[in-house]
Amino acid sequence: MTPDEFREAGHALVEWIASYRERLAASGYPVQATVSPGEILASLPRSAPEHGERFENVLHDFEAKLMAGITHWQHPRFFGYFPSGGSLSSVLADMLSTGLGVIGLNWQASPALTELEQATTDWLRDLLGLPDLFSGVLQDTASAATLVALICARERASNYGASREGLQDRELAPLIVYTSVQAHSSVEKAALLAGFGREHVRAIATDAQFRMIPRSLDEAIRKDRAAGLRSCAVVATSGTTATTAFDPIAPTAEIARREGLWLHVDAAMGGSAMILPEYRHYWQGIEGADSIVVNPHKWLSTAFDCSLYLVRDPEHLVRVMSTNPSYLRTAVDTQVRNYRDWGIPLGRRFRALKLWFALRTDGAEALRQRLRAHVHSARWLAAQLERTAPWKCVAPVTLQTVCVRHEPPGLGGDALDAHTRRWTALINDSGRAYLTPALVGGRWMTRISIGSEYVSEQSVAELWRIMQEAVAEPASLRSSRS
Amino acid sequence: MTPDEFREAGHALVEWIASYRERLAASGYPVQATVSPGEILASLPRSAPEHGERFENVLHDFEAKLMAGITHWQHPRFFGYFPSGGSLSSVLADMLSTGLGVIGLNWQASPALTELEQATTDWLRDLLGLPDLFSGVLQDTASAATLVALICARERASNYGASREGLQDRELAPLIVYTSVQAHSSVEKAALLAGFGREHVRAIATDAQFRMIPRSLDEAIRKDRAAGLRSCAVVATSGTTATTAFDPIAPTAEIARREGLWLHVDAAMGGSAMILPEYRHYWQGIEGADSIVVNPHKWLSTAFDCSLYLVRDPEHLVRVMSTNPSYLRTAVDTQVRNYRDWGIPLGRRFRALKLWFALRTDGAEALRQRLRAHVHSARWLAAQLERTAPWKCVAPVTLQTVCVRHEPPGLGGDALDAHTRRWTALINDSGRAYLTPALVGGRWMTRISIGSEYVSEQSVAELWRIMQEAVAEPASLRSSRS
Numbered sequence: 001m002t003p004d005e006f007r008e009a010g011h012a013l014v015e016w017i018a019s020y021r022e023r024l025a026a027s028g029y030p031v032q033a034t035v036s037p038g039e040i041l042a043s044l045p046r047s048a049p050e051h052g053e054r055f056e057n058v059l060h061d062f063e064a065k066l067m068a069g070i071t072h073w074q075h076p077r078f079f080g081y082f083p084s085g086g087s088l089s090s091v092l093a094d095m096l097s098t099g100l101g102v103i104g105l106n107w108q109a110s111p112a113l114t115e116l117e118q119a120t121t122d123w124l125r126d127l128l129g130l131p132d133l134f135s136g137v138l139q140d141t142a143s144a145a146t147l148v149a150l151i152c153a154r155e156r157a158s159n160y161g162a163s164r165e166g167l168q169d170r171e172l173a174p175l176i177v178y179t180s181v182q183a184h185s186s187v188e189k190a191a192l193l194a195g196f197g198r199e200h201v202r203a204i205a206t207d208a209q210f211r212m213i214p215r216s217l218d219e220a221i222r223k224d225r226a227a228g229l230r231s232c233a234v235v236a237t238s239g240t241t242a243t244t245a246f247d248p249i250a251p252t253a254e255i256a257r258r259e260g261l262w263l264h265v266d267a268a269m270g271g272s273a274m275i276l277p278e279y280r281h282y283w284q285g286i287e288g289a290d291s292i293v294v295n296p297h298k299w300l301s302t303a304f305d306c307s308l309y310l311v312r313d314p315e316h317l318v319r320v321m322s323t324n325p326s327y328l329r330t331a332v333d334t335q336v337r338n339y340r341d342w343g344i345p346l347g348r349r350f351r352a353l354k355l356w357f358a359l360r361t362d363g364a365e366a367l368r369q370r371l372r373a374h375v376h377s378a379r380w381l382a383a384q385l386e387r388t389a390p391w392k393c394v395a396p397v398t399l400q401t402v403c404v405r406h407e408p409p410g411l412g413g414d415a416l417d418a419h420t421r422r423w424t425a426l427i428n429d430s431g432r433a434y435l436t437p438a439l440v441g442g443r444w445m446t447r448i449s450i451g452s453e454y455v456s457e458q459s460v461a462e463l464w465r466i467m468q469e470a471v472a473e474p475a476s477l478r479s480s481r482s
Numbered sequence: 483m484t485p486d487e488f489r490e491a492g493h494a495l496v497e498w499i500a501s502y503r504e505r506l507a508a509s510g511y512p513v514q515a516t517v518s519p520g521e522i523l524a525s526l527p528r529s530a531p532e533h534g535e536r537f538e539n540v541l542h543d544f545e546a547k548l549m550a551g552i553t554h555w556q557h558p559r560f561f562g563y564f565p566s567g568g569s570l571s572s573v574l575a576d577m578l579s580t581g582l583g584v585i586g587l588n589w590q591a592s593p594a595l596t597e598l599e600q601a602t603t604d605w606l607r608d609l610l611g612l613p614d615l616f617s618g619v620l621q622d623t624a625s626a627a628t629l630v631a632l633i634c635a636r637e638r639a640s641n642y643g644a645s646r647e648g649l650q651d652r653e654l655a656p657l658i659v660y661t662s663v664q665a666h667s668s669v670e671k672a673a674l675l676a677g678f679g680r681e682h683v684r685a686i687a688t689d690a691q692f693r694m695i696p697r698s699l700d701e702a703i704r705k706d707r708a709a710g711l712r713s714c715a716v717v718a719t720s721g722t723t724a725t726t727a728f729d730p731i732a733p734t735a736e737i738a739r740r741e742g743l744w745l746h747v748d749a750a751m752g753g754s755a756m757i758l759p760e761y762r763h764y765w766q767g768i769e770g771a772d773s774i775v776v777n778p779h780k781w782l783s784t785a786f787d788c789s790l791y792l793v794r795d796p797e798h799l800v801r802v803m804s805t806n807p808s809y810l811r812t813a814v815d816t817q818v819r820n821y822r823d824w825g826i827p828l829g830r831r832f833r834a835l836k837l838w839f840a841l842r843t844d845g846a847e848a849l850r851q852r853l854r855a856h857v858h859s860a861r862w863l864a865a866q867l868e869r870t871a872p873w874k875c876v877a878p879v880t881l882q883t884v885c886v887r888h889e890p891p892g893l894g895g896d897a898l899d900a901h902t903r904r905w906t907a908l909i910n911d912s913g914r915a916y917l918t919p920a921l922v923g924g925r926w927m928t929r930i931s932i933g934s935e936y937v938s939e940q941s942v943a944e945l946w947r948i949m950q951e952a953v954a955e956p957a958s959l960r961s962s963r964s
Contacts, residue, residue, distance in 0.1 A: 112551030166679025195677025197648025
């Protein structure tokens with residue numbers, strides 16, 4: 001594609017995206033994709049074309065064949081999973097990044113890429129109210145950041161022995177990772193990838209508000225030590241996936257300090273709230289963390305992927321991760337950050353542009369207002385539920401997530417679970433809103449996560465009407481998909 | 483940013499990128515960034531703005547403050563590292579991806595994302611001449627893909643014991659990974675991250691053409707087995723970083739089969755060449771591989787990041803990688819691919835759009851012609867070197883990379899190394915071309931990697947003039963930076 005062809009196609013695509021967003025903001029699509037498994041695959045040719053086609057044909061095919069297979073995360077009534085940052089300024093930033101087509105293998109390979117990442121990760125750290133004893137790097141996802149954290153914990157516990165001699169060769173007792181029963185699946189995955197093994201991950205009990213119980217953590221550590229095992233790391237969550245609970249940081253950090261554990265704080269979702277001073281009390285004691293991950297691509301409007309990983313000891317991180325092949329060395333290596341040694345991949349996109357554009361075009365205050373509006377909507381919805389039996393909030397509304405069950409009298413156990421999943425699926429399948437069912441305490445509930453790009457008070461009110469309709473007149477909702 | 487503001491800013495950015503590419507194609511920038519360490523960082527404010535600014539200010543600042551810190555990978559005279567795919571159609575694809583703002587947590591979260599990935603990875607597999615016993619997934623980088631491969635190897639060798647009980651708990655003898663002395667640094671990094679340990683990576687000797695010697699691999703395995711260690715995996719390279727050498731696949735696969743080793747083929751760079759039938763002989767025996775990684779974001783024009791990971795046994799991959807928390811389960815999970823279980827991160831961009839746009843707007847034949855033109859240019863340059871003493875090609879020109887030394891009579895050893903690094907740095911610092919020095923066989927040489935978006939026969943001829951000038955009249959080159 002020549003620059004002139006790009007001009008024509010690019011302008012058309014800008015119009016397409018602007019129109020898509022306008023229609024989306026006006027709820028002009030069913031939220032959930034309307035295709036069946038295999039339908040799109042079957043509609044596509046079995047092999048790549050030998051000869052090039054006009055861009056407009058490809059965009060036309062996208063509309064005709066693929067759009068029905070999009071679940072619209074930025075839709076005003078998308079309340080699934082978690083918010084996926086969708087600000088249009090970060091869309092432009094990503095376009096600039098790929099338009100430049102540079103890769104940050106080392107500082108020299110594009111100094112701006114490295115230094116803007118230093119600047120914007122510092123900006124964000126300060127906005128989150130964190131002290132400057134933390135240094136930041138952008139990773140793709142919290143899954144990768146947590147894996148890096150556990151590998152760093154493993155290396156500190158083994159005095160770099162695991163990276164040198166492997167985990168098998170050591171005199172070292174098996175290393176144990178602690179996290180709560182409400183922790184994200186990526187913690188267990190990281191532990192198994194890093195060679196700890198699933199059986200060496202302890203799922204610590206939580207209290208009635210789904211927060212890790214420090215006393216239980218303490219007991220588990222004592223028990224493991226008595227059994228000749230070695231406590232290595234604890235992962236505390238700020239904003240759990242199911243209910244956005246915040247594990248208590250100060251007592252966890254105190255235990256970690258006393259026992260010599262690495263403290264990683266998985267604040268992928270909840271960390272963003274720390275741009276609001278009224279939430280900072282949840283991070284009391286955070287300066288005791290060894291590493292923290294916060295995903296601006298979740299609740300800070302930045303397009304996926306953009307995960308902020310903060311560490312207290314970058315030298316340790318670099319010592320664990322670094323490789324120094326001849327073809328990557330330059331004369332200035334001792335004067336600069338080489339972010340390749342701050343994570344798993346060697347190649348790096350110019351991701352910092354997304355943060356830079358988002359923070360500069362929106363400004364910090366607009367981001368704070370945005371988050372407060374989501375919290376306000378969540379509390380409004382919770383208030384409706386509380387006053388409308390048999391609806392029930394099954395977890396405290398800490399941030400912007402409402403955990404709900406509709407509990408008709410006499411319905412319990414598996415029958416209640418079936419009811420929960422039925423009305424949730426009915427809403428999702430109707431295309432009118434999208435919610436995520438989840439297990440908490442062994443029972444199904446429905447999560448309503450507020451924060452898509454175009455969510456509003458009105459769309460939350462509309463959801464509340466749809467929920468009531470789903471349990472009162474399921475047939476009408478069923479027929480709304482046509 | 484509203485859709486209307488996006489329209490205005492987006493059209494401006496499309497023009498900016500088109501103009502950037504035009505000026506780039508006309509060599510209108512110094513190739514290497516012209517800033518000193520810390521210069522950009524010092525030019526940026528210390529904190530994020532409280533209030534939003536107009537997009538045009540941000541774009542203006544990008545030009546004024548950051549452009550001098552860009553090393554232009556798509557420049558006609560960028561010959562560093564490896565080609566970074568820079569096609570403008572994949573730029574548009576990535577923009578569409580972020581414009582949609584969807585995340586592929588599971589199939590239902592956007593079925594089109596999953597099924598287009600199935601379709602396009604199949605397309606590419608077929609274009610590479612691979613049999614359909616391989617299934618594909620897109621990863622961010624070859625570093626991550628190789629880490630996944632080694633973890634899968636570890637789990638096969640330990641009968642899933644490492645992920646269950648950890649590496650430390652096993653009766654299992656230490657697991658050994660084999661690769662060549664010319665392998666990429668990501669292999670060693672993957673082995674240490676996965677808990678094998680650096681000391682359990684064997685760097686097998688290469689022949690005069692920098693290819694792994696199967697007999698040496700065989701001997702290393704025998705020696706390790708005799709010492710009570712357990713051979714686990716071999717990583718063969720198709721297109722090494724320093725010289726684009728191809729390790730012999732057929733004898734390596736035969737050894738892997740006989741000894742029960744996982745065979746991972748790191749074809750990050752060289753795999754793209756397999757769209758050309760004349761290169762397929764290098765992959766004789768490839769059906770014996772357990773996993774292969776090929777980076778379309780290197781030599782197949784696709785914007786970074788887009789790394790194709792192919793596996794023979796997807797069930798094994800999923801069994802190693804899968805987590806199944808309640809909030810990600812859907813009713814169709816048994817009928818669909820859930821790519822979250824095919825790699826490390828949970829969240830996934832809509833990356834397949836990049837492959838789809840690139841393959842459809844260019845067509846396979848144009849890609850083949852493009853690669854052949856680069857190979858032709860590399861051979862032309864090598865021919866000039868061979869007939870112009872004391873220039874010398876120090877490695878066979880297999881693909882599009884020329885490895886060169888200028889060896890004035892009487893200069894050897896460290897003095898020759900200093901000379902090599904001096905004329906290379908002189909060219910890089912002049913901004914007229916960009917080359918990568920590298921060690922091979924303990925001595926420095928200079929790599930010329932041909933394949934940037936705007937490279938041409940003319941720019942390679944110009945490079946050859948610059949190289950001759952750098953050794954004959956260094957002062958003139960020094961003054962060209964002004």
